[in-house]
Amino acid sequence: MPYAKFIRIFALCAIILSTTGILSPLEAQQADAxxxxxxxxxxxxxxxxxxxxxxxxxxxxxxxxxxxxxxxxxxxxxxxxxxxxxxxxxxxxxxxxxxxxxxxxxxxxxxxxxxxxxxxxxxxDEIMVFQHVDRRFGYSKIEDLRGYRGARPHGGSLGKKIDTYSSQQLDVMYSPTNDRIFDLLRAGHVDYVLLARYDGLATLHKLGAQDTIIAVEPPVDHNxxxxxxxxxxxxxxxxxxxxxxxxxxxxxxxxxxxxxxxxxxxxxxxxxxx
The missing domain is CATH 3.40.190.10 (Periplasmic binding protein-like II)
Known part of the structure; x- marks a missing residue:
């Protein structure tokens, strides 16, 4: 095969490989590494x-x-x-x-x-029920949350026990951020918030709401x-x-x-x- 023709064919193959996303042997070796x-x-x-x-x-x-x-x-x-x-x-x-x-x-x-x-x-982690001090209700176990409206973070798990029970038995809405979830509680749109203890306490301190919203004992679950x-x-x-x-x-x-x-x-x- 004439040398010039070989170069043209080689160049064409290189173009095809680059445009189709097929890796060259060297690129494939690097990808494997x-x-x-x-x-x-x-x-x-x-x-x-x-x-x-x-x-x-x-x-x-x-x-x-x-x-x-x-x-x-x-x-x-x-x-x-x-x-x-x-x-x-x-x-x-x-x-x-x-x-x-x-x-x-x-x-x-x-x-x-x-x-x-x-x-x-x-x-x-301890998952807690957070309540507003002016709107407390009796709580000692997860079943006590029935009949009230709650909020929890969107997109995450609170553990199998809470995930299963809340999806089947509780009226719960989802909030994209911790700041927003406590805004819902302060405004009275929900009666309680489900959140990890220190996750919630840190957010309350940031919002300056640690005196009006409290974590109620005992924890709902330990994860x-x-x-x-x-x-x-x-x-x-x-x-x-x-x-x-x-x-x-x-x-x-x-x-x-x-x-x-x-x-x-x-x-x-x-x-x-x-």
């Missing part, structure tokens, strides 16, 4: 979930779940990228695709377990919090070792110390209770 290595752990999560993942007053993306991932990454020479400012639904979509490797925290559900990989629990990995991420292979780290940090007191630190940064002093 990206899929199978965990040089960087990309972290997503809620931006206001104290003490698990939140944005601090100085703009830092912080939290207990992020601490665990950073400690593991430091020990194993892995970089960490954090973006907890995306909407939760968008975060889960990117996690499913493997574009985010892990969320800094999530409750366990059977549906999620089928598509994501959980770590062992590292924290336990273990876990890291949640994408099954399409190469970093999922580290879950077993991360579980060992979680056990170590729990046994040596680090998790308790860091939990106290994050709550003091975002909610109140655990020593003074204010």
């Amino acid at each position: 990206r899929k199978t290595t965990c040089d960087t752990i990309t972290v997503g999560g809620p931006a206001s979930w104290q003490p698990v993942s939140y944005i601090a007053s100085d703009g830092r993306q912080s939290g207990l779940g992020i601490d665990i991932i950073k400690e593991y990454a430091k020990r194993h020479g892995i970089k960490v990228e954090i973006d907890i400012e995306l909407p939760w639904a968008r975060t889960l979509d990117l996690l499913l695709q493997g574009k985010i490797d892990v969320t800094a925290g999530a409750y366990f559900t059977d549906e999620r377990q089928r598509v994501y990989q959980y770590s062992d629990p590292f924290y336990t 273990p919090v876990r890291l949640m990995f994408s099954r399409n991420s190469p970093c999922v292979k580290h879950v077993a070792q991360i579980n060992m780290l979680i056990a170590e940090l729990g046994q040596n007191g680090t998790i308790d110390d860091r939990t106290k630190y994050h709550l003091e940064q975002t909610v109140f002093s655990l020593e003074t209770g204010s």
Whole structure:
């Protein structure tokens, strides 16, 4: 074949490959390498979930779940990228695709377990009933909420017990943000709010509403919090070792110390209770 004709055919093939999205052998090799290595752990999560993942007053993306991932990454020479400012639904979509490797925290559900990989629990969240002090009603168990209208966050789970019971037995509306959910309660549009204890208390302090809206004991439920990995991420292979780290940090007191630190940064002093 004449050399000039060969060059024309080769150039035409290159154009076809670039326009059809078919990878060249080198590009395919590079893509495979990206899929199978965990040089960087990309972290997503809620931006206001104290003490698990939140944005601090100085703009830092912080939290207990992020601490665990950073400690593991430091020990194993892995970089960490954090973006907890995306909407939760968008975060889960990117996690499913493997574009985010892990969320800094999530409750366990059977549906999620089928598509994501959980770590062992590292924290336990208390789900509370928040009421306005001027419109209190008797509450000691979830069944007492029947006949009242409530609100809960949109797009997230409050655990299997609450998710199931509220969908079948309760009159509950959904709010996109914590600020808005308490506005509904202050305005009298709902009778109560279902939210994690410290998540709710941090929001109330931010709104200056901690004296008019209170968390009513006892908790509705206790939900273990876990890291949640994408099954399409190469970093999922580290879950077993991360579980060992979680056990170590729990046994040596680090998790308790860091939990106290994050709550003091975002909610109140655990020593003074204010």
